[in-house]
Every structure is written in structure tokens, then in C-alpha cells.
Amino acid sequence: MNIAFQLIAAAALIAAPAVSLAEDGGANGTVAGQSHPDAVPEYTARQFFETTSYGMASPGGVAFSPDGTNLLISSDADGVFNAYLLPLAGGDPVPVTQSTDNATFAVSFFPSDGRILYTADEGGNELNHVYVRAEDGTVTDLTPGENVKAQFASWSADGETLYISTNERDPQMFDLYAYEADDYERRMVFENTGGYGLGAVSRDGRYLALVKERTSADNDLYLVRLGEDGGEPQLITGHEGNISHGVYDFTPDGGTLIYGTDEHGEFYQAWAYDVATGEKTPLIEADWDVSFVSPSPSGRYRVHAINADAQTQLTITDTRTGEPVTLTGIPEGDLGSVRFNREENRIAFTVSSDTSPADIFVADLTSGEAQRLTSALNPAIDEDHLVSATVARFESYDGVEIPGILYRPHGASADNPAPAIVYVHGGPGGQTRRGYSAAIQHLVNHGFAVYGINNRGSSGYGKTFFHMDDRRHGDADLRDVIASKDFLQDMDWIADDRIAVMGGSYGGYMTAAALAFHPEVFDAGVNIFGVTNWVRTLNSIPPYWEAFREALYDEMGDPATDAERHRAISPLFHADQIVRPLLVVQGANDPRVLQIESDELVEAVRGNDVPVEYVIFPDEGHGFLRRENRITASEAYLEFLEEHIGSGRD
Template sequence: MRYLVITAALAGMLAGCDKPDAPKAPDAKPEAPAEVAAPFRTYTAEELFKSTAVVAAAPAGFAFSPDGSKVLMTSDESGAFSVYAVDIASGTQERLTTPEGNSHFADSYFPADGRILFHADKGGDELDHIWVREEDGSVKDLTATENTKASFGGWSADGSAFYVLTNERDPKAFDLYRYAASDYARTLVFQNDDALDVSAMSRDGRWLAFTRPRTSADSDILVADLTAEKPELKLISEHEGNISYGVYAFTPDSAKLIYATDEHGEWNEAWSYDLATGEKAPYIAADWDVSFVDFSATGAYRYSGINEDAVTRVTVENIATGEKIALSGLPAGDLASVRFSKDDSRIAFMVDSAKSPRDLYVADLATGEAKVLTHAMNPAVDPSHLVEPTVVRYASFDGTEIPSILYKPQQASAENKVPAIVFVHGGPGGQTRVGYSGMIQHLVNHGYAVLGANNRGSSGYGKSFFHMDDKRHGEGDLQDIVWGRKYLESLDWVDGDRVAIVGGSYGGFMVAAALAFEPDAFDAGINIFGVTNWVRTLKSIPPWWESFKEALYDEMGDPATDEERHRRISPLFHAANITKPLLVVQGANDPRVLQVESDELVAAVRANGVPVDYLLFPDEGHGFLRKENRVAASERYVTFLDQYLKGKEAAAE
């Protein structure tokens, strides 16, 4: 497990989606031939982010209304994320919640009526509360105390109750409560005294599965029988050495647990555990990580995902026959967020591509015919002006192969060399993936090549690669990024004298580290809520990270014993070395990377007489949820780079 992962604002989820009366998304049909395509043009961030982002309801919830006529989703059509219901027949959208300065995210319909559950925090503080919207439109906070984090945990088999996890008793531990659907009266189901990660509940309500990370390479699975008078934790992953385990789902009959393990090779495989006999058996394996496994509402279908070279391949199959479901009427792209209707007659899902943000689709499982319900792309944006990336690999300083995603601007050629960016994902242990990113497409559209480097320590490329950076952060992984520049310099369409580094969260740390420890490697840097002082960050992690704090400390180092190393790799303590222009972007409510991290870095670099631009959002956390802020940030990225990369060319002429 990895922890400071950059939010979807940079990964691409928060960049695109819908209007009910808009024309069909342009990317849903083949692009026009070059001879009739509209002349290439650049777009403002406002134009690209006018596309509205769509997010599916919680996987444990009911995405379809009780009568099956509507689908629940989250959209930022209004500028802030709100809950919407989409009519399947007409595509008409009804906005169900109106956030006041915050974002609302859909969890579930009630199974028998029009009420819904959703969650919301305050300005990005990550202290989510569970709310109910009554049928009359009024809303009520179901979370008991103010400084509490809660999450939706699914429904009972008969639909009479739903489950909520909350850390109100102990900020470090999430207890499980059962809420009556009739009056919201609640009872404690399981008191989580060991602060384990509550991972799944069986459909019959009997079994609860937990994960217990020991290190970043070693973890356990435990189960508890909730029908026992005093439920006891049972370890089901006895092993020696370092083996990583995780939980996917219980089977529909509640007889088996499907779990993840890397015990048998480089990749996460799916195995089954028989709760009655203890027998384990292989379930799904591939030459890549199995990302998820789950089941439909009636249990007739299984769906799973494989993380294949930065693209997730989803399979939906009939369990009884083994037949894989083929869907028609879909554009090229990746299928994600599969949700089944209660009778398994329909599925809802998202489809996106590198040049088109996620759209919501519904398909009839009897015919396989799919229908688009949203039209994510701003119709003013021609997808033919955007760029399809390619997966590339380059050799790092020690010969290690670094998988990466490369975007080549349409303006670029050997005769018209363009400036470039090495983009560093969050984590540690994240992954830059193929998919839509309004931020990246905006940069590329304005003539910047982008190399999304998956440095050592990234997920998706086997456990050996994943653990190469353990307790070596800011060392080999930083050199992978520096050698990313060398790779860009080898391309005949890149101006090797004008290369910047951009990243957020852990990637922001890498930006500051590159400027401090390799001051000649890049010509400018953009640090987006990046860690600059590991001594402080590792001592101030949110209390609700307790279940994996031990694993985090194993990977990064315990602040009680490794302060010397943390100081050595923290850019703040070496800011005197920074000589290249720097843009810092931060959310004031960020609970993971505190504002003071950015404040102090900005002050220290300014003291060097180095140009520093600082963009602080008072209403954001670890990632930017408000559309207006994403627009402002993306415009600032281009303005900054135009000044210090393209301006560098002008100054030389």
C-alpha cells in the first residue's frame, strides 16, 4: 500500500463531463479525415475544464433507482461536485444536492424509495460525513460528531439497513455501525480496537474481512464471524517472509473470500479462501496485477480488472457459463466503475480515453447494446486537436527500464522543436496512466511535450520494481526522473535546452528535490502540494491513517529513529541550492501536506533571490475539487512555463 497518492485532480478524473442536451461526445465516433478536420487551435484552461467530471456512485451502493429508470452519479456541472440522477430514457439530469462551498459525492440510492446517501467533507479537510437526502429534498447529517471521518459500507441483504464506518470513538480506528433505513437508529456491529483496515463484509452480514499492513511488502488478512457472541479475529494468511495480501470481495453466497496476493510471483493474483474449510485456490491470474474483482447484484456476473501497462482492462462474465459479455455502441477507450441494476438486467459504467473525459453509459445485458447518458467533452473542443499518448520505456542511470507515457504536441517536429516537461506522479507508489487529463492535455495543446515517468517505486510493474525505492526515496527514483530529461533530449522534436519538472504530492516532493539536489537538471519546476519536510510530514500524518502507519514508516523510515535521513532528503533544508524558477500550488485545508510545507519552501527560495510564484487556494485540500480552481491552476501552469521556458528561447534570440 502507498499513501500520499496524488488525487484525481492531476490523475485526470477531475477533468471532464456533461450536459444532458449536448451533442454526442466527439470522441464517440472516428475522427474526421485530416483533409476535412478543423484547423488546429489552442484552448484555454476554461474551455478544456468546461468539460464536466462524472464520478460513479459507491461500488457498495445502489447506482440504479429502485424502479431502474435512473442512475445516480456525481458531477461538477455546476462548478462544484454535486449529486445527480440521470434518467436513462431521456438522458435528463436532476441535481439532487446543492453544496455550499463544499463537494458532495453520491454513495447510494435507498433500495425501496427515492432517498439517497452521499458524503461530503469541508473544503477538502477529508473529514467526510455521511448524509441522507430525503424524498422531499431536505438533507441530514448522519455522522455523530463534528471532527469525525465516516464512510459508507454497503447495505444489508434485505435492504432494511446500511453500514457506516466511523472513527468517532477513536480517531485512529474505524468502527462499523448498522443504521436502520426506516429511522436511522444505529447499533454498533464491530468495535475495531486493533485499528485494522476494514475491507469487506459478506452479503449475509456474517463475515467481516480486514487487512493489517505490517510493512509496505508484508501484510495479513483477518476475518471475524459477526454472529458469534464475541467476534474474534482469525488470521487466514499465515506465511513466512514478505508477502502482500489484500481483500477484493466475498463471493455472492458468502462462502468464500476473494483476496489478492503476490505470494506466487511478481504480480497480484486473485485467490479464493473457503470460510468453512480454510481451503485456498487460484482464482484469476495474469502477467499484470489484478486490480479488482467483484460481483453483480444477483451474483450472476463477475467483473474484474487487470492493470495492463498503465491501462485497466475490464472483463464482465457470466459465472455459470463463463461467457464474457460483449458490449456494442462504445467508443474506443477504457471501461471502468461497473455498477449493476438490482435484477442484473443492466449495467452502468464509465468510458474514457486519452482525448475524451469519462462519460456515463448504460448497457442492456441481454443484448449488449450500450447507450451514452452524458456528454463529457465541451462541444467547443475538437478532440482531433488533443493528443493520444504512447507508452515508452527508457533506460535510467543503472540500466533499469522506466515505463512512461509520452505526449507529443501536434506543433512538434524536427523543424519546430518544443519545450518539454517531466511529469512525476504522486505516491510514493502511484502510477501515471493512459487516460484523460485536462491538465496534461492543456499543457500539450499549448506546445509542451509531456513525459509521465513511472519511476522505480511505481505500482503496476511488479513487486520488485515497486519496492526498489523503499527507504531510498529521493535517490534512485529521483535519478530516474533526471534521466527522463535525458530521454527527452534524445528526441529530435524536443528542445533539450528547455525542460521543466512538474508533479504533485509525492511528485511535488520530487520537483523540489530535483531543484535542490540536482540544480542543473531542470530549467524550472512546478511543485503542487508537495512534501518538502519529511520530518514534519511523517510526524503529522492524519490519525485515520493508523491502520497503515506501521507500513508507511517501514517504507519511509520512522521519524523517531530516522530523522537524520529525513532531513537529508527533505528539500526544505537544502533550499539554498535552488536556483531555478519555481511555482508552488497549495490547498490551505490539506491534511496530508500542510500549508506550512509550501509556505516555508516559498520563503526559503525567495531568500535566494530566485523567482517564485505561489498560488494558494483557501477552499481546497489535497487536490483541487472546485472547477474554478482547477482552471486557475492550469492557466497559471502555462503562464509560468511560457515565461521561463518559452521566454528563455525569446531571450536567446
């Protein structure tokens, strides 16, 4: 699993967070039954999306206000994401930004006062800037520039310096700047002329960890001392063969870099690198990928998570005793986004599940007692009417076991079989995970079964599985998607003659490819900003992807030498073979999959006298962040699928 290589992201519209324990259907693809009412009311897309999204301040940021009375969070409570103050004593969030158009996300409090950092782009163009909002409401753009992309990195331990990366010097490279917290004066502390990806900054400001990509399976970590006398980056992961690495964090004293590697087996494990001696020692080993490791500000606690069969298992360890922290008063679900207060006697975190979106909790670390601060699910929706997913596996065309996440609608049976949707994630190396998705639950609530396939090439199942589709995209991975139809047809509660394919980003490509290259398999397709012309896409990647270009080309093929193959796997050039109904949804400002990709596919398929519907959002990019647009998109999915594969409630 090469963390940096997930370049073509899954659709924000239907992406699901990781949550609690899955029920494994086993290799034969059988799925355990559910206890549920035979009939449930149908909810509208608006009711599902009037559920409120909550998110914590950025990793490395300060979530608790200096006076300990509020949390800094992000929310779309008013339909567009903004930054809010959430009172720890209870009560409604108070907006501190009030954007009505551009999604705006909370980053951090200043450690010693009420100023906040936040970030926003323009209409989904991904050119984020970092802003300061002073206590009097005055806003300062710390990263001005027409084509600048910037990102907050972290604070120094003393709170006097913040670190931000920008590509203002060179659109293809991100340099690191240190800003003074009092007057925002800045200095460049690392000029990135070597094509590195920036990792963590040590809290003492001495070191920066860097990632150098070579291929999709092989990269290296470097360490550079910051400042004028820092010198050149030093390789710290010399190796032979294909080994992938990733940066987690430094220990608070800056003496140890915590990093991930698949050098010792199929999965990413956490290791510790001693900066002074160069010694490497194992830190966390598991039979799944270690998703992240994050020390608390003083290092007394360590938070880590395991990606266990598409769900997150999070542990908070008291490093003084080596024992995990036990929390009480929280519902069943998965924890995420743990943030510590300054004294490290309280934490804030989220809890979510298949049937409940992320809510924010706080807990006392002495007693372990937790308090719920938000209720994200629309009160008009009864959670008992929603559906918990199961993990279901099947043997693909060549015997490879393929996992996925299966939602069985209430009331589906052999006497009342449900139409089904094969949902393909983005990536190409993404993963469909357990967790709440308003769009998926909306479809399931209206009687559609949904199977989120993790075809070969998906992350989370070991490096061998991850690389099975390298330079075989639109072939090996697509044949898994095709094989999943037989898997679904074997279930007596699924209508075997009413199965559609759907996906966002790379999943949108797989949808269009399934319809073009296997035109009689699926009964309809929903393509959400999917690539249709790989020749164009791979020649028009954003400049700020330069550090990953070589790895991207290694997996997908270099357009200078592989253009013929790219043309052969591009649905646009084979659109005359599409004979099934198609819905295409696109953001006009998408910098990854340009609108022309969807325009041309729609025009070509309409020439086949095939039903084609096209929805364009002029104010969105690669993923839909405005509530009204998400509602419109979900309504379009439902109406299209009901028309072409039948209502799930017939």
C-alpha cells in the first residue's frame, strides 16, 4: 500500500468512513441474515442529506480552544462546509466562517489565543489557501497567489511557529515555510528541488521527513535538517527490491520518526527510526495495515489504528503503563479523529457506524467517561430503518478471492428479490469501507441492494493484492467487477435480471468500461466523474502531482510509450459499443477528471440511440461538497435506477 499513490480519489459524495465490526460472509460469498422490520418507510434524499456532517480540526492542529471551552470543528449544518466552535458544555455549534459558496474547513486554533486557521479552495478547484481569522473577525490569507495550492503542516511544540507547504515557487513542487505566530512573518525552511513528497515536521522544528517515489510499489524516506545549515536530505530506508514506506509522525522530542513499511510482509507495519543512531525497531505489527500512528503532544499517549477488513480498529495506549485506555458511555461504532487538549486529561473524537454518521464526543482520560456533543443523523430518520453492511467475498474468474461490502435492503427475499448495484470505488487503489453513506443508505432504503466491490488493486488487503492490476487496468480489475454479477445472481434475494454498475472517479471509469467492453452484462450504469480518455487524463494531471508522476506512470503506463494501450482501455474510443442506459454526473471545476471527459462520452453514447442522462454542477470539483448538489445527485441516481432496473419496492 503506497499511501501517496492514491491520486484519483473516490467520490466524496458516496465515500464512507471506516466503522465498527463487520460480519464476515466468508469466502463462499454467503451473507448472514439481518433482524429487521419487513417494511420500512421510504425517506427522501433531502432527509438523508439533512443529516449533518461533522469533522475535527486537522491532524497536527489544535482542536481545543486555549481556554478549554470550545472545540474547533467543520460542519455543513447550513448546507456548505464552514468552521464552527462547538461548546464543550453543550449547545449548538457557533459559526466562525460563513461561506455560502466555497467549502471551508477548520484547521487549528492558535495555541495561545482565539485566532483560528482554516482552509478553502474556489468551487472545488483544489487550489486551497490557508487563512487566519483573528478574534475580531479580520481574515488574512497566509498563502496568496492566483494558482497557489497550500496546506497546513503542523505547529511547533512551543506554539510560536506554524508550518505551511505551498507550490508558489514552482507549481510542481511543495516547499515548506515557517510562519511566526505573532506577525505571520515567514521564512522558507525547505526548498524542494528534488521532487519529494513532504511528510511530518518534528515538533522541535529540527527535522522534516520526506518521501521519494520511484514506482507504485517502491519508494524511500529521507530526513532533512531544517534551516540554513540543514544540508541535503539523507536517505534512511536504503533497500533492495520493491518496498513501500510512509510517514506517520515524529515523537514529541523529535528523536524518533515513526514510519510505515511493507518490508517485512504483506501489510504495512509501524517502525521507529532513531534519528541519532539510525537504529530501526518494530513498533506495531498486525495482520492488517497499520493506518496511522500519532503520539499525544507530550507523548504520554499513543493513538494508532488498524485497517482490519475494511473497518478501523483504533487503540489509545497509555505509554507509561502500556495499557489501552478504556472509554465508557459511547455507542457501538468506530472511533476516529482523536484530539488531545493541552493538559492531556481530555480527548475529543468521533464515533460512527454503518447506520450513524460521525458524531463528536469528549472524554475524561482519568475516568474514561465520554459525553456526546452532537447528533448528526436527521431526527426525521429512524436509525432502526437503516441497514448495517456485511463483508462478503467471492471467487473471481481466476480463483482470486475478492472482498466487498454488501448492503441487503429490508424486506428483500426470494419472494421479493431486490435490484442490485455493484459500486466501484475510486483510486485506482482505493477501498470501499464500512461506514455511513447518505447516498448508499438512500438507495438501500428504496429497496436496492448495494455491493461495494474491492476488486484486485484495492488497498487494505496486502501488497500482492494491491499490485495485481498494475498496467492491467480495464482488464484484470474490470473482470472482477464483471464476475461480481454472477456472485450477486447466486443470492436468491437479488433480482438476477436487474443489476447495475456505479462508481465515482476511477469507479466511474470502471462503470463506463464495463458498459463499453462488456456491453451485455449490466443493465444500466452510473458514471460519477469517471475517466473516459486515459490518453488525455494522463497528459493533463495537475502540476502539483509532479512528485508522484513517475509512480503514477509506473502503475498506469507512460503516455509517451503506452498511448496505444491507454486508447484501447478508454471507454470514449469504444463508446459505440455501449447499449445500456447511462447516467453521467460531473463537476465543472474538476481538475483531475476534466468536464470534457464526460461531455464527449455523453455525446458519443447518445449517438447510439441509448438513453443517456447528464447532470453537471457548475460549482463543484472532484467530489460534491454542497448539500443541495448532493441531494440533486442522489435524486438523479434513484430516479435513473428506478426507471432502468426497476424500483426496489415493486
